[in-house]
Amino acid sequence: MAAYIPILIFALVAISFPIITLLIARAIRAGSPDPVKAEPYECGVRATTTAFDTRFSIRYYLIAVLFVIFDVETIFLFPWAVMFDRLALFGFIEMMVFLAILVVGYVYAWRRGALEWA
Amino acid sequence: MHGPLYDLVLLPLIKIVVVLAAVLLIVAYLTFFERKLLSYMQVRIGPNRVGPRGWLQPIADGLKLFVKEDLVPGQAEKFVFLLAPVLIMAPALVMFSVIPFGPELWITDINIALLFILGVSSIGVYGVILGGWSSNSKFSLMGGLRSAAQMVSYEVPMGFAIVSVLLMARTLSLVGIVEAQKAAHLWYIVPGILAFGIYFICGVAETNRNPFDLPEAESELVAGFHTEYSGMKFAFFYLGEYTNMLVVSSLATIMFFGGWLRPFPNVAWLSFLDVIPPLVWFLAKVGFFIFVYIWFRGTFPRYRFDQLMAVGWKWLIPLSLVNLFVIGLGVLLLKG
Numbered sequence: 001m002a003a004y005i006p007i008l009i010f011a012l013v014a015i016s017f018p019i020i021t022l023l024i025a026r027a028i029r030a031g032s033p034d035p036v037k038a039e040p041y042e043c044g045v046r047a048t049t050t051a052f053d054t055r056f057s058i059r060y061y062l063i064a065v066l067f068v069i070f071d072v073e074t075i076f077l078f079p080w081a082v083m084f085d086r087l088a089l090f091g092f093i094e095m096m097v098f099l100a101i102l103v104v105g106y107v108y109a110w111r112r113g114a115l116e117w118a
Numbered sequence: 119m120h121g122p123l124y125d126l127v128l129l130p131l132i133k134i135v136v137v138l139a140a141v142l143l144i145v146a147y148l149t150f151f152e153r154k155l156l157s158y159m160q161v162r163i164g165p166n167r168v169g170p171r172g173w174l175q176p177i178a179d180g181l182k183l184f185v186k187e188d189l190v191p192g193q194a195e196k197f198v199f200l201l202a203p204v205l206i207m208a209p210a211l212v213m214f215s216v217i218p219f220g221p222e223l224w225i226t227d228i229n230i231a232l233l234f235i236l237g238v239s240s241i242g243v244y245g246v247i248l249g250g251w252s253s254n255s256k257f258s259l260m261g262g263l264r265s266a267a268q269m270v271s272y273e274v275p276m277g278f279a280i281v282s283v284l285l286m287a288r289t290l291s292l293v294g295i296v297e298a299q300k301a302a303h304l305w306y307i308v309p310g311i312l313a314f315g316i317y318f319i320c321g322v323a324e325t326n327r328n329p330f331d332l333p334e335a336e337s338e339l340v341a342g343f344h345t346e347y348s349g350m351k352f353a354f355f356y357l358g359e360y361t362n363m364l365v366v367s368s369l370a371t372i373m374f375f376g377g378w379l380r381p382f383p384n385v386a387w388l389s390f391l392d393v394i395p396p397l398v399w400f401l402a403k404v405g406f407f408i409f410v411y412i413w414f415r416g417t418f419p420r421y422r423f424d425q426l427m428a429v430g431w432k433w434l435i436p437l438s439l440v441n442l443f444v445i446g447l448g449v450l451l452l453k454g
Contacts, residue, residue, distance in 0.1 A: 006130035006226040007215045007234075013134055014211035018204045018354050025350040030187045038192035040255035041345050050193050051251075051259040060263050063427070067270040070435070074277035077442075078233060081284035084446070085453060092450050099439060106435070115431045117424035 062114055073102055133225050137214055145360045146176040152412050159416035180353070188349030195252035202249030203351045206358035209241040213365045218293045220378040220396040232280060232290040235369065236273075239324070242362065243269045246326075249355070250343035261342025264332050264423060269324055271430040276320035278438035279313040282445040283373045286310070292369075296377035303384040307374040309448065312441045314374040316434055318407075321366035323430070325359060327411055329418035332426055367407035368400075375403050 040047055080087065080095050087094075109115060150165065150172070157164030166172040190199060216231040218224035228234065243266055250262015284290065286306055287298040299305055307314050323330040334342040344355045371377055378396035382388050421429070 002126060003226045003228045005126050006134065007212070007228070009127065009130050010134050010215040010225065011208070011212050013131075013138065014208040015204065017138070017211070018207045021354075022200070022203075022350055025184050025188065029185050029349060032187065035192070037189050040191045040193065040253065041257060041340060042255070047256075051254045051256045052193075054256055054259060056259070056263055060267050063267045063271060066431075067274060070274040071270075071277065074274065074281065077278070077281040078284065078290070081281045082288055082290060084285050084288055084449065089450060092446055095446075096443065099442075103439065110432070115427070117427045 059117065066109060066114065069102075069105070073099075130225060134215070137225060138211065141211065141214055141361065141364065142357075145357055145364065146180060148360045148363070148408065149179065149356070150176045151408075152415075155409070155412045156416050159413075183350055183353040186349045188351060189346070191254055191346050193254045194346065195254070198248050198252035199346075200351070202245045202252060203347070203354035203358070205245030205248065206242055207245075207354040207361070209238045209245075210358045210361035210365065213238055216292060217365070217368050218296065218372070218377060219400050223378075223397060224293065227291055227293045229289065229291045229294070231292045232284070232295075235365070236277065236280070239362070239365065240273065242358070245355075245358070246343050249347065253343075253346035255346050257340045257345045258343050261334065261339045261345065264339075265326060265343055268326070268330065268332060268426060268430075271427060272320040272323040272330075272434070275316050275430065275434035275438040276324065278435070278442050279317040279320065280373070282313040282438075282442050283310060285442075285445050285449050292372050292377075296372055296379060299376045300379055300383050305374065305376040305379075305381075309445065310374055312437070313445065314370065316438050316441065317373070318366075318370055318410075319429075319434065321370065322411065322414060323426075325362045325366055325411075327359075327363065328415040329421050330426060331420060332423055363408060363411055364404065367404045367411070370407050371400060371403040 040051065076098070077095070080091060084091065153175075154164045154172070164172065165175045168174045168178045190196060213235050215225045216228060216234055218227065246269065247262045247266040250258045250260075250265065253259070283295065283306055286302070286309065287295040289295060289298065295306075322328075326332075326334060332342075334344075339345070344352055347355060376383065378400040380388070380391040380394070380396075380399055
């Protein structure tokens with residue numbers, strides 16, 4: 001466990017570095033607040049709706065769901081790869097079967113147009 | 119002689135401060151080198167006014183951003199808006215705690231280092247999407263969504279490419295991977311050339327750099343997820359991007375180019391190359407990949423978003439699966 005303590009310290013330092021810098025910058029930076037400056041950027045015209053009301057494409061959700069499936073798959077591969085010399089041929093065939101099942105799902109998603117963007 | 123407090127806290131803390139200072143200095147000058155290199159590629163001179171030949175430009179830029187007015191959009195989610203730059207910067211820095219720069223030159227060596235880096239680098243996605251969402255600007259929202267979709271899409275083939283390295287090294291420790299390459303008498307770029315290609319393309323996409331800089335496509339999205347950011351908060355997005363470039367380059371060096379090892383680490387007659395210290399080898403290789411990053415930016419036009427998704431999902435994922443199969447089979451046949 002001792003090997004992880006430096007990471008913890010590094011994390012504390014790395015988190016406090018931007019926070020402290022922002023606090024110092026806040027103390028010394030210029031500032032002349034103005035209601036016009038506080039408006040969101042919108043090509044010179046006043047925004048009629050806020051971005052929180054904006055709708056966006058459903059495909060972003062689809063990509064997120066597909067990502068979760070494939071990323072979990074990758075996580076399964078990590079211990080398999082580390083233990084590969086002991087698992088040998090049996091482990092290799094077993095993992096290829098596992099991947100083949102996922103490829104079926106991948107092909108299905110592709111055929112159903114989940115990977116098309118336009 | 120020394121107490122446990124010295125070994126557990128003080129010594130790592132000194133190392134951390136040194137690494138942090140070095141990384142921040144390198145990152146600051148990276149911005150300068152990028153501008154210089156790009157300008158030479160475009161037959162311009164580039165920044166040359168601040169200090170001798172422009173060498174003090176990064177310091178001037180930093181100071182300017184430091185004292186600049188920091189605007190927060192009136193309708194933004196204030197706390198999340200503040201949190202996003204920290205979420206970009208902190209994970210990018212923490213990854214350096216497990217990267218070995220040379221023999222015995224690391225802050226810590228854990229046996230899940232690669233998994234740790236993959237996990238921590240994913241936190242950066244939160245910074246991007248939260249920054250884009252909390253700005254409450256349409257450009258930021260679109261940029262943040264695009265960026266999140268892009269980063270998660272390219273994480274999958276990147277993971278597969280990394281697994282093929284693990285098949286050869288059979289350890290997740292970055293020190294272990296370099297030592298395995300020494301024992302194998304060969305850099306993993308030779309068997310893993312396809313894996314390296316996939317890894318580096320994904321690395322460029324993960325850091326939102328050309329030709330995959332869709333989230334910041336200035337011709338359509340102003341500046342993407344950081345449109346509304348100014349002052350020091352903007353600086354952290356900027357620094358975070360360059361720090362991530364350093365991490366991707368370091369990982370490419372460690373996994374495929376033998377980390378701190380000299381070329382052909384076991385060929386005796388090349389041992390005169392050992393005059394150059396390992397740290398210099400490491401930094402030279404990392405510098406090369408940084409150069410490639412900038413070279414890409416000077417060379418390639420930007421992808422369209424649907425093309426970007428097609429490259430990730432329809433090309434890199436099948437290709438990385440094939441690569442995994444081939445490398446697995448190769449390791450099996452050669453060891454068996």
